[in-house]
Amino acid sequence: MPAELNSYLLVGAVLFVCGVICMATKRNAIGVLMGVELVLNGANVNFVAFSKFTTLGLDGQVFSLFVIVLAAAEAAVALAIVLNFYNNHLTVDVDRGNKLKG
Amino acid sequence: MVGETLKFWLMIAWLLPLAGFVVEIFFGFYSKNPRHSKAAAWCAVGCIGIGFLCSANALRIWGNANEWCVLEAAEHGDPGDTQADAGHHETDSAEHQTAYSGVIYTLGVFGSLEVTLDYYIDSLTLVMFTMVTLIATCIHVFAIGYMSDELTDEYVDHSAHTSDGGHVHRPGRFYRFFAFMSLFCFAMLGLVLAGNIFQVFIFWELVGICSFLLIGFYTERKTASDAANKAFIMNRIGDFGFLIGLMVLWTFFGTFRFGDTVVDEQVVDQGLFSMVHRDGTGNVARDEVTGDVLITDTHGHVLTNEDGSNRQIPYYLLVVIGLGIFAGCVGKSAQFPLQTWLPDAMEGPTPVSALVHSATMVAAGVYLAGRFFPMFVQEVLLTIAYTGCITLFLAATIAMVATDIKKVLAYSTISQLGYMMLGIGVFGWAAGLFHLITHAFFKSLMFLCSGSVIYGCHHEQEMPKMGGLLWKMPITAFTMLVGVCAISGFWLPFGLHFSGFHSKDAIVASALAFIHANPAHFMLFLIPLLTAGITAFYMFRMWFYTFVGKPRDQHVHDHAHESPWVMTVPLLILAAFAWFCAYGGESGHLYLMLTGDEPSHLAADVTAATAGGINLPGHAAIHAVHDDAGRWALIAALSGALIAYVLYGTNVVNVEEIKRQLGGVHGFLANKWYFDDLYDALFMKPAHKVAAFCAWFDGAVFDRILHGAAKSMIVVSKWDRVFDETVVDGFVNLIASATQSVGASLRVVQTGRLRQYVMFIVLGVVALFAVMFTTFPG
Numbered sequence: 001m002p003a004e005l006n007s008y009l010l011v012g013a014v015l016f017v018c019g020v021i022c023m024a025t026k027r028n029a030i031g032v033l034m035g036v037e038l039v040l041n042g043a044n045v046n047f048v049a050f051s052k053f054t055t056l057g058l059d060g061q062v063f064s065l066f067v068i069v070l071a072a073a074e075a076a077v078a079l080a081i082v083l084n085f086y087n088n089h090l091t092v093d094v095d096r097g098n099k100l101k102g
Numbered sequence: 103m104v105g106e107t108l109k110f111w112l113m114i115a116w117l118l119p120l121a122g123f124v125v126e127i128f129f130g131f132y133s134k135n136p137r138h139s140k141a142a143a144w145c146a147v148g149c150i151g152i153g154f155l156c157s158a159n160a161l162r163i164w165g166n167a168n169e170w171c172v173l174e175a176a177e178h179g180d181p182g183d184t185q186a187d188a189g190h191h192e193t194d195s196a197e198h199q200t201a202y203s204g205v206i207y208t209l210g211v212f213g214s215l216e217v218t219l220d221y222y223i224d225s226l227t228l229v230m231f232t233m234v235t236l237i238a239t240c241i242h243v244f245a246i247g248y249m250s251d252e253l254t255d256e257y258v259d260h261s262a263h264t265s266d267g268g269h270v271h272r273p274g275r276f277y278r279f280f281a282f283m284s285l286f287c288f289a290m291l292g293l294v295l296a297g298n299i300f301q302v303f304i305f306w307e308l309v310g311i312c313s314f315l316l317i318g319f320y321t322e323r324k325t326a327s328d329a330a331n332k333a334f335i336m337n338r339i340g341d342f343g344f345l346i347g348l349m350v351l352w353t354f355f356g357t358f359r360f361g362d363t364v365v366d367e368q369v370v371d372q373g374l375f376s377m378v379h380r381d382g383t384g385n386v387a388r389d390e391v392t393g394d395v396l397i398t399d400t401h402g403h404v405l406t407n408e409d410g411s412n413r414q415i416p417y418y419l420l421v422v423i424g425l426g427i428f429a430g431c432v433g434k435s436a437q438f439p440l441q442t443w444l445p446d447a448m449e450g451p452t453p454v455s456a457l458v459h460s461a462t463m464v465a466a467g468v469y470l471a472g473r474f475f476p477m478f479v480q481e482v483l484l485t486i487a488y489t490g491c492i493t494l495f496l497a498a499t500i501a502m503v504a505t506d507i508k509k510v511l512a513y514s515t516i517s518q519l520g521y522m523m524l525g526i527g528v529f530g531w532a533a534g535l536f537h538l539i540t541h542a543f544f545k546s547l548m549f550l551c552s553g554s555v556i557y558g559c560h561h562e563q564e565m566p567k568m569g570g571l572l573w574k575m576p577i578t579a580f581t582m583l584v585g586v587c588a589i590s591g592f593w594l595p596f597g598l599h600f601s602g603f604h605s606k607d608a609i610v611a612s613a614l615a616f617i618h619a620n621p622a623h624f625m626l627f628l629i630p631l632l633t634a635g636i637t638a639f640y641m642f643r644m645w646f647y648t649f650v651g652k653p654r655d656q657h658v659h660d661h662a663h664e665s666p667w668v669m670t671v672p673l674l675i676l677a678a679f680a681w682f683c684a685y686g687g688e689s690g691h692l693y694l695m696l697t698g699d700e701p702s703h704l705a706a707d708v709t710a711a712t713a714g715g716i717n718l719p720g721h722a723a724i725h726a727v728h729d730d731a732g733r734w735a736l737i738a739a740l741s742g743a744l745i746a747y748v749l750y751g752t753n754v755v756n757v758e759e760i761k762r763q764l765g766g767v768h769g770f771l772a773n774k775w776y777f778d779d780l781y782d783a784l785f786m787k788p789a790h791k792v793a794a795f796c797a798w799f800d801g802a803v804f805d806r807i808l809h810g811a812a813k814s815m816i817v818v819s820k821w822d823r824v825f826d827e828t829v830v831d832g833f834v835n836l837i838a839s840a841t842q843s844v845g846a847s848l849r850v851v852q853t854g855r856l857r858q859y860v861m862f863i864v865l866g867v868v869a870l871f872a873v874m875f876t877t878f879p880g
Contacts, residue, residue, distance in 0.1 A: 020860065020864050023857070023860040024857050024860045024861050024864065025857065026857075027857070032856065032857075032860075035860075094855075094856040094857065095855055095856070095857070097854070097856065098853070098854030098855060099854070
């Protein structure tokens, strides 16, 4: 495996871990969404790196484009949910959304 | 071409009554006022009347096409020549074809075997068609008057009782009577037109069911429904033999067809009649080694199987075929030993007795015996002769003591059918069928007369309550006298003999010629001769009993009246035919038409001894003894009539005294030779015993087994319930409670905190990766 790839993967891993920690620690819903974006982009970095350094070819780049589109869609949906959440609870604290607790 | 034309006209005559039946039965259901309308009757009369015109037209066409060849040939030369000529005409089909056959409709094809509806038209078919349609027309018209008391919404049946002792009240069934009569005419004409033996069987059963329906017309009367059942069951016994015969035929000949189907002078489908070839002596062609009967083609050449061997049928199976078919005839024509159903069948309305149970359906047995004659071998014919001989004597003796006017006629019918069978059995083929036609006329006449008497006497059938009715109902009385003279076979000057004289003479002459050739069978002549006297006796007894002497029941006599014109006109027409239909005797048209299509092997003269040790009397032999036989028969008839006159027409002898002195014989005859009791003891009682045993066995064994099975089933099901509740339910409950406890423990994990979930996801992902890398390293 070329040395350059490892550094890309390292960046991707850092982004992923940052995103996960962000999701796990933030109580603000917007913050959680940001964490999600970080996780997705960490994955994107990996896709592009693999397409560049392995036989994956253009497939990896196309796939990362897909992920970006999906992320946009997901953000739109999630923000709509957050807005509604706010309308009902007058807060965006995700810990308050435990109505479905078993 | 002629065949097609004949087929066309006869098909119309055949199918019109079927159309009539459909119209009448639905008219009865859907018209507004069926109980008071005579429309159904006129529809039936119209159908059968047009049928008669068609039949007569067909007869005319047939005659013209053949240039009345048979009749012309007869006018110069003796009957022996005639026969040779007629036989020639039949065999030489290209020049003078007298029999036409072909296919109407194919029912089914099984490989090389076909089941079809065929037609077979020869002079016998045409004469039968004309006779049946003519008589049926007269009887239908008569029935309009006779059945008129059914034209009501509330018919009171004085012979049927309800459980509380009152009379049965029911709606009138006028339309239904005529619908059944039309259906019967259709079936009967189909039987005559049929071109194969299987088709005959179909219509055979159809006339049987019509007979059943009509005998049981007054179904509320127990006697009537019993009689209908009896007739049907007795006929089944004969039909059993019929079926066996059919199966053997199908197996060995592979066809049911009577005649050859000829197209452009080429034989397309060979029929049964040409498959059994006979030599000049009337013997069937047989294999020299095995003795089996060879099956030949139309020209007498032996047919071969695929492997080159000759097609043949064992001789005894040919006998089985003949006896089987004849068994059917025995049932249908009420011959010994199946004769007991016909007297009981008199429970039906009198027009039914006249049409179905004297003129047509019961004669169908004789017709079939005549039609199937080419397939009968000597042994079968001898059986037919003796069966007829026993029957004619037995029935005639019973008729001497019967007191019910219709029962006398019923036994007389059986006796006369016996004559016909005898005639066919002693090689008097044409004589037997000749008598069939003449008998149909005079017996239907007499039945209608008895119907007129019964109608006039308000449904009184017992002759001891009648008497002195001569000037109360003169037309009925004198037409009845014509019938009585005809059946007795009286001779008159100037050739105006009654028809029965000719036909009975023909039979007696055949019998005499037969015993001349075979002296061992002398009973076949003596008994018919004796019975000719008995016939005259019981017939005149009936006439004197009914119409002359002092009125024995003043009430009946006071209310007796002549019937309306719808009933007397048919009587007059039938009387004319009963008197003159055989005009000219053996050189008359009727007889010569019948002999025109006589089976050709009958034309031979007295020949060498044949297989059964029987000698065939030829036409010349019969003709030689004809005058002798006629004289003897006439003497017998006159003496019978004279005795009847002395006993019943005058007051010289006290009949009751004679009856008392001969009490044993009288009782024996009045109990019908104890045949009903014999059958009761032989078949009914054992059947009841078997039934009782079966009932006991059913209760004692089968019910116990069933009850035991039910009880053990209860025990098993109780145990099954325990098993169900503990094991099955327990298992299901265990699964449920396990699921529930797992759910309860998982509930703790479900905190609702999003961040915690993310942590779980991350930890899960890390765990998955860890597992993956440890499992698939590198």
